[in-house]
Amino acid sequence: MAIISTAGLAHTFRTKRGPVEAVRGIDLTVRPGEILGFLGPNGAGKTTTLRMLTTLLPPTGGAATVAGCDLATDPGGVRRATGYVAQSGGVDPQVTVREELVTQGRLYRLTKTQAVERAQELARDLDLAELLDRRTAALSGGQRRRLDIAMGLTHRPQVLFLDEPTTGLDPGSRADLWDLVRRLRDEYGTTVFLTTHYLDEADALADRLVIVDKGVVVTEGTPGALKLEYGGSIDATLQDTFLAITGRGPASADSAPVAV
Amino acid sequence: MLLHDTALIFGRYARQTLRSRFAMLFGVLMPLLYLLFFGPLLTDLPLGSPGNSWQVLVPGLLLQLGLFGAAFAGFTIIIEKNQGIVERMRVTPVSRLALLLGRVLRDAAVFVFQAVLLVLAALAMGLRAPVTGILIGFAFVALLTLSLASLSYALAMKVRTPQEFGPAINAMTMPSMLLSGLMLPMTLAPGWLNVLSHFMPFRYLVDAVRDAYVGSYATAHMLYGVLVALGFSALSVTVGTRVFRKAGA
Numbered sequence: 001m002a003i004i005s006t007a008g009l010a011h012t013f014r015t016k017r018g019p020v021e022a023v024r025g026i027d028l029t030v031r032p033g034e035i036l037g038f039l040g041p042n043g044a045g046k047t048t049t050l051r052m053l054t055t056l057l058p059p060t061g062g063a064a065t066v067a068g069c070d071l072a073t074d075p076g077g078v079r080r081a082t083g084y085v086a087q088s089g090g091v092d093p094q095v096t097v098r099e100e101l102v103t104q105g106r107l108y109r110l111t112k113t114q115a116v117e118r119a120q121e122l123a124r125d126l127d128l129a130e131l132l133d134r135r136t137a138a139l140s141g142g143q144r145r146r147l148d149i150a151m152g153l154t155h156r157p158q159v160l161f162l163d164e165p166t167t168g169l170d171p172g173s174r175a176d177l178w179d180l181v182r183r184l185r186d187e188y189g190t191t192v193f194l195t196t197h198y199l200d201e202a203d204a205l206a207d208r209l210v211i212v213d214k215g216v217v218v219t220e221g222t223p224g225a226l227k228l229e230y231g232g233s234i235d236a237t238l239q240d241t242f243l244a245i246t247g248r249g250p251a252s253a254d255s256a257p258v259a260v
Numbered sequence: 261m262l263l264h265d266t267a268l269i270f271g272r273y274a275r276q277t278l279r280s281r282f283a284m285l286f287g288v289l290m291p292l293l294y295l296l297f298f299g300p301l302l303t304d305l306p307l308g309s310p311g312n313s314w315q316v317l318v319p320g321l322l323l324q325l326g327l328f329g330a331a332f333a334g335f336t337i338i339i340e341k342n343q344g345i346v347e348r349m350r351v352t353p354v355s356r357l358a359l360l361l362g363r364v365l366r367d368a369a370v371f372v373f374q375a376v377l378l379v380l381a382a383l384a385m386g387l388r389a390p391v392t393g394i395l396i397g398f399a400f401v402a403l404l405t406l407s408l409a410s411l412s413y414a415l416a417m418k419v420r421t422p423q424e425f426g427p428a429i430n431a432m433t434m435p436s437m438l439l440s441g442l443m444l445p446m447t448l449a450p451g452w453l454n455v456l457s458h459f460m461p462f463r464y465l466v467d468a469v470r471d472a473y474v475g476s477y478a479t480a481h482m483l484y485g486v487l488v489a490l491g492f493s494a495l496s497v498t499v500g501t502r503v504f505r506k507a508g509a
Contacts, residue, residue: 054351058506079353090348092340094279106268107352109261151348 003159003191004030004053008062010215011048022048024215025062032158035185035192037206039199041246045215046195047087050163053193054084067158080108082159083152087167089144090151093137097128097147100136101154108155122150126180142173149180153190160184162194166201174198178205199238213246265355269362277370287329288374291321295382298443303386308447311474314387319397319469320442321382322375323462326401327442329374330408331433333367334416338425341417356505360413360497367409368402375401393472400469403489404462410493410500417503440466464488 009026012019023045030036040046051057053066055075063070069077091100098119105115123129126146131139139147145165152160162181166174178201184190196202202209203223210220219226228234231241277284295317302313309316340346349359375398379387412429419425439453440446440462446454457463468485471477 051347056347056350076353079351082351084348084351086344086347088342088344090344092276092343092345094276099275103268103272104352107265107349107354109264109353 001032002029003032003034003068004028004064004066004193006053006062006064009049009052009059009064010061011045011052011057012060021215023052026212026215026217028210028217028220030159030191030193032191033185033189035181035205035207036194037202037209038193038195038212039197039202039209039242040195040212042197044212044246046212047163049212050084050161050193050195053078054082054161055079056084080155081157082161083155083157084161085148085152085163085165087163089148091136091144091147094135096133096135097123097139098132100147101132101150104151104154110155118154122153126150126153140173141169142176145169145173145177146180149177153184156188157190159191159193162192164195164197166196166198174201181205199242203238211242211245219245262355262358262361265358266361266365269354269358270365271362273363273366274369277366284370284373285377287370288325288377290328291325291378292381294321294324294443295378295385299382299385302444307445309445309470309474310476311470312386312388314382314385315389315473316445316470317443318379318382318387318389319473320444320466321378322397322401322469323404323440323466324437324442325374325378326371326404327408327437327462328433329371330367330405331412331429332426333363333409334412334414334425334429335422337363337413337416338419338422346417357501360410360500360504363413364406364409364497364500368405371405372398372402389473390475392477393475396472396477397469400465400485400489403493404465407489407493407496410496414496414500414503436460436462439463442466445470461488461492 006026006028009023010021011023012021026045026049038046038049048057052059052071053064055071055078059071063072065071066078067081069081071078101119101122102115105118106112110118119132123132126149128143128146128150131143136144136147149162149165166177169177181192181194182205185192194206206223208220208222209226211218219230221229223238224234226245227236227238227241230244231237299314299317302317305313307313307316337346379394415428416425419428439457440460441449441457442462446457446463449457464481464484465488467481471479471481
């Protein structure tokens with residue numbers, strides 16, 4: 001039973017210079033408890049897809065269900081079941097960590113007492129307890145990111161969408177974040193749907209990859225299977241595999257004989 | 261749910277306002293300058309209206325305060341959009357209408373507070389008006405700011421940068437102020453200007469508040485003023501909610 005399934009999901013932006021087909025038709029399924037890496041070059045339609053799956057942007061074509069809720073007819077259900085951490089985060093720099101976490105709980109309709117308790121619980125879980133009374137402007141990049149994720153986890157969503165969660169983080173913070181994502185899946189069974197440009201991240205973290213280009217899914221599979229199929233060998237780097245798939249680098253034909 | 265969510269959003273932005281008390285007082289500066297340095301010029305002029313010059317000028321300044329203040333309310337949401345705060349809230353189950361209402365109610369509260377300060381200063385300068393009339397004036401400020409702030413947020417959701425937003429708002433507020441006779445009553449105007457000013461909704465508001473300030477409550481001005489203010493609010497909040505509801509921006 002899939003927790004996310006889409007069929008022909010599409011979005012065309014109307015602009016002054018005519019229609020722009022950002023997403024032409026995405027078909028994918030995600031299993032419960034899976035960590036899915038959603039990869040693709042800049043402009044492939046990753047963020048647009050994510051914004052549709054989180055109800056921020058109505059699809060102009062196709063259909064999707066997320067956590068059993070239909071995207072078009074039950075956006076409220078989708079919102080209750082999912083968390084979304086955008087590239088830009090989304091906290092007010094002037095507000096304290098505690099206030100943001102409590103407000104977020106209240107936006108998810110917790111009572112005041114529940115929201116305060118949940119804020120403390122999240123702070124403990126994500127190593128923010130010492131920072132609760134700090135304004136978010138005073139956090140480091142890694143701390144900021146942990147707060148963004150805590151905000152997305154407020155209502156214990158079944159599915160967490162992360163849009164380029166480690167962009168701009170130092171290596172230590174990235175490793176911490178990977179551990180956090182794995183822990184979410186292992187302890188709470190959370191399904192994680194993440195986009196990234198770091199292929200080492202996708203390799204280390206994702207159970208399965210879906211690669212999109214020009215608004216459609218071009219291939220999917222485990223990192224190993226994709227390397228074997230497109231990179232020519234299980235030892236190929238995901239970098240070369242990715243370039244071979246999206247046609248922006250050396251073709252697989254050239255690199256294949258090395259492995260023979 | 262709508263009430264719960266509106267109160268929540270109102271609280272968030274009311275706290276934001278309280279964190280910058282200076283900005284809250286700053287908004288009252290421009291009308292206060294008019295009161296101090298322009299008001300005294302009018303005391304002996306024939307303004308063609310009942311009551312003394314302060315009863316004519318202060319209603320205009322109150323609405324000017326609301327007009328310029330509320331029209332620029334959208335600036336804050338452009339910043340919040342860029343920080344991702346708007347989308348972060350829109351992925352939660354919070355009511356879309358509450359996202360707008362909480363903000364505009366905060367704005368209305370701020371401008372009514374500023375209006376009170378302005379009236380207190382005007383009383384010191386020599387304004388005398390019935391208490392009921394003054395309270396009616398505050399009600400009009402509230403309705404005007406509610407409407408304009410809604411429209412301002414709606415426009416701000418559509419534009420990407422403050423650089424696009426500022427000039428658009430300026431282009432609308434200046435003619436609105438001049439054409440509605442906020443500084444001097446339009447009854448002084450030549451026929452064509454007087455006719456033109458009737459196409460400005462704020463003209464009806466200021467006429468109504470001027471009547472209220474001289475204690476005449478059951479007038480045609482008051483009726484039109486109330487109808488225009490309520491109609492404009494209903495229209496503006498509808499437009500605002502539609503923009504907040506649709507993904508847009």
